[in-house]
Amino acid sequence: xxxxxxxxxxxxxxxxxxxxxxxxxxxxxxxxxxxxxxxxxxxxxxxxxxxxxxxxxxxxxxxxxxxxxxxxxxxxxxxxxxxxxxxxxxxxxxxxxxxxxxxxxxxxxxx
Amino acid sequence: xxxxxxxxxxxxxxxxxxxxxxxxxxxxxxxxxxxxxxxxxxxxxxxxxxxxxxxxxxxxxxxxxxxxxxxxxxxxxxxxxxxxxxxxxxxxxxxxxxxxxxxxxxxxxxxx
Numbered sequence: 001x002x003x004x005x006x007x008x009x010x011x012x013x014x015x016x017x018x019x020x021x022x023x024x025x026x027x028x029x030x031x032x033x034x035x036x037x038x039x040x041x042x043x044x045x046x047x048x049x050x051x052x053x054x055x056x057x058x059x060x061x062x063x064x065x066x067x068x069x070x071x072x073x074x075x076x077x078x079x080x081x082x083x084x085x086x087x088x089x090x091x092x093x094x095x096x097x098x099x100x101x102x103x104x105x106x107x108x109x110x111x
Numbered sequence: 112x113x114x115x116x117x118x119x120x121x122x123x124x125x126x127x128x129x130x131x132x133x134x135x136x137x138x139x140x141x142x143x144x145x146x147x148x149x150x151x152x153x154x155x156x157x158x159x160x161x162x163x164x165x166x167x168x169x170x171x172x173x174x175x176x177x178x179x180x181x182x183x184x185x186x187x188x189x190x191x192x193x194x195x196x197x198x199x200x201x202x203x204x205x206x207x208x209x210x211x212x213x214x215x216x217x218x219x220x221x222x223x
Contacts, residue, residue: 099154
């Protein structure tokens with residue numbers, strides 16, 4: 001059974017620090033990887049996606065993918081209290097758009 | 112990105128009844144997806160709704176319990192049938208756009 005694993009947290013970081021969120025996946029054939037942010041009571045919103053090994057940067061967010069280690073991470077620089085949310089890692093099949101979601105990591109940014 | 116709306120946003124239902132959730136996308140999409148998010152849990156895919164054919168259900172979900180309609184390329188419904196308290200969840204529809212999935216605002220269902 002395909003699995004996506006995340007530490008549930010909470011991960012607490014001070015305002016202005018770097019938050020590092022990690023995710024591992026079991027299906028070595030996975031092609032696409034996504035990070036969603038979910039505020040309490042809201043639906044998930046896409047933060048970043050990454051398809052190739054290495055780093056991908058978008059503003060304060062950097063996604064890192066290592067397919068050999070089956071590992072994907074999300075770095076949030078200059079963390080703000082508004083970043084406090086649950087971050088969901090999703091692994092997808094680009095052909096079918098079917099995603100498997102991790103259980104999410106709750107991030108708390110302390111002012 | 113796709114703009115997705117859902118109705119109702121929330122409902123409280125009695126055991127044994129059924130609820131139909133509507134999902135509308137602002138553009139034509141081939142596939143739409145229905146997810147369930149139980150309290151404190153992550154998202155679990157219920158089924159893929161394909162226009163012009165039967166929905167494809169994931170393991171553990173059956174058509175009799177979660178019938179799905181997909182009358183056109185912008186609309187789908189999910190019915191939660193013969194509800195029990197264990198069906199209390201947030202139900203989300205999603206649709207792909209530019210290689211990624213976007214989610215509707217969700218329907219929060221409470222079954223008493």
